Amino acid sequence: MGVSNNITALFNFVGLLCSVPVIGAGIWLASKQDNECVRLARWPVIILGVLVMLVSLAGFVGAYWNKQGLLAAYLFCMAALIVLLLALLIFAFAVTRPDGSYPVPGRAYREYRLGGFSVWLRHYVADQWPQIRTCLSSSDVCQKFGRNQPYLTAYQFFRTDLTPLQSGCCKPPTVCGYGYVNPTMWNNPSNPMADVDCAIWSNDQSQLCYDCSSCEAGLLGNLRKEWRKANVALIIAAVVLIWVYIIGCSAFKNAQAQDLFRRYKQGFV
Missing domain, CATH: 1.20.120 (Four Helix Bundle (Hemerythrin (Met), subunit A))
Structure with a gap:
């Protein structure tokens, strides 16, 4: 050789x-x-x-x-x-x-808007969202998050750096003004008309914000x-x-x- x-x-x-x-x-x-x-x-x-x-x-x-x-x-x-x-x-x-993320005053985590991501990614996810939504709701992405994070106060939760998926799917948008109970349970919004996702949020653990635009945006944030x-x-x-x-x-x-x-x-x- x-x-x-x-x-x-x-x-x-x-x-x-x-x-x-x-x-x-x-x-x-x-x-x-x-x-x-x-x-x-x-x-x-x-x-x-x-x-x-x-x-x-x-x-x-x-x-x-x-x-x-x-x-x-x-x-x-x-x-x-x-x-x-x-x-x-x-x-x-x-x-x-x-990058469709934006900071929230007084919060360690960021929230996400669909309009901030690429058109191709938005269309790709939107076309498959019914199947993706079913998959996410049957997973333990939010349930596990709620069980494994025993926050005692709202302040502790607000100072936690959430993943894009947790931020978008497991809680309502901050602008709605929901009152914190635990990571996946929120009540009495002070500004329920601030965003269309405000009316979509549900404390039903199989629903949460899986139908929200913020959940799609959070998924895109995770993928990015x-x-x-x-x-x-x-x-x-x-x-x-x-x-x-x-x-x-x-x-x-x-x-x-x-x-x-x-x-x-x-x-x-």
């Missing part, structure tokens, strides 16, 4: 390792409770990671055993996968760039937050894969040149 093939095999092994954060990001997204209900692009991320692993493995085998055809196929397929990964990153950044975290792993993987691919192309060309030169010399022997 020549020096160029050694280098190609080494960097293909690095590429193989790059598939781990991509697969890990997909699995992490799939493990999130809101993604259980939305299932937004989690399988494409996992599948993309598995394909990167398989193609890198093929490149490693081709370099180690000097299979030029396999190496050429590796370079072609890896180029396509890098393009797909970059397209996924651009799409994810585009649809998660707008999670995808922003997953993007960090995907960016690192993309940068390393591009670096590995460039070095792999250079090593492949060197190997081709060495093979051509060897054949040229043999022609004169």
Whole structure:
């Protein structure tokens, strides 16, 4: 095995390792409770990671055993996968760039408006909201929140940093002026006409604010937050894969040149 093939095999092994954060990001997204209900692009991320692993493995085998055809196929397929990964990153950044959250005076948590999120995300969730709403209400996202947070006073609750889903679905909007009883029970709104969600709120634990626009917005806030975290792993993987691919192309060309030169010399022997 020549020096160029050694280098190609080494960097293909690095590429193989790059598939781990991509697969890990997909699995992490799939493990999130809101993604259980939305299932937004989690399988494409996992599948993309598995394909990167398989193609890198093929490149490693081709370099180690000097299979030029396999190496050429590796370079072609890896180029396509890098393009797909970059397209996924651009799409994810585009649809998660707008932030629909806003601060609430006197509260540690933020609240969410649908109008602040990307049009694509809003339409995607709106089209599937009946199924998503049923999934959320049958989950324990709010019930568990109420059981595990034994706040004794309203002040303790107001000083808690809620997740977007908890803020949007498990309590009424602050502007309605509901009186705090516990995290998922509120009474006597002082301003019931301030927002359409004020009349939708229910102390029925199967209803709460699952039909509210704020719940849809909170779900989008959760998705945005999670995808922003997953993007960090995907960016690192993309940068390393591009670096590995460039070095792999250079090593492949060197190997081709060495093979051509060897054949040229043999022609004169």
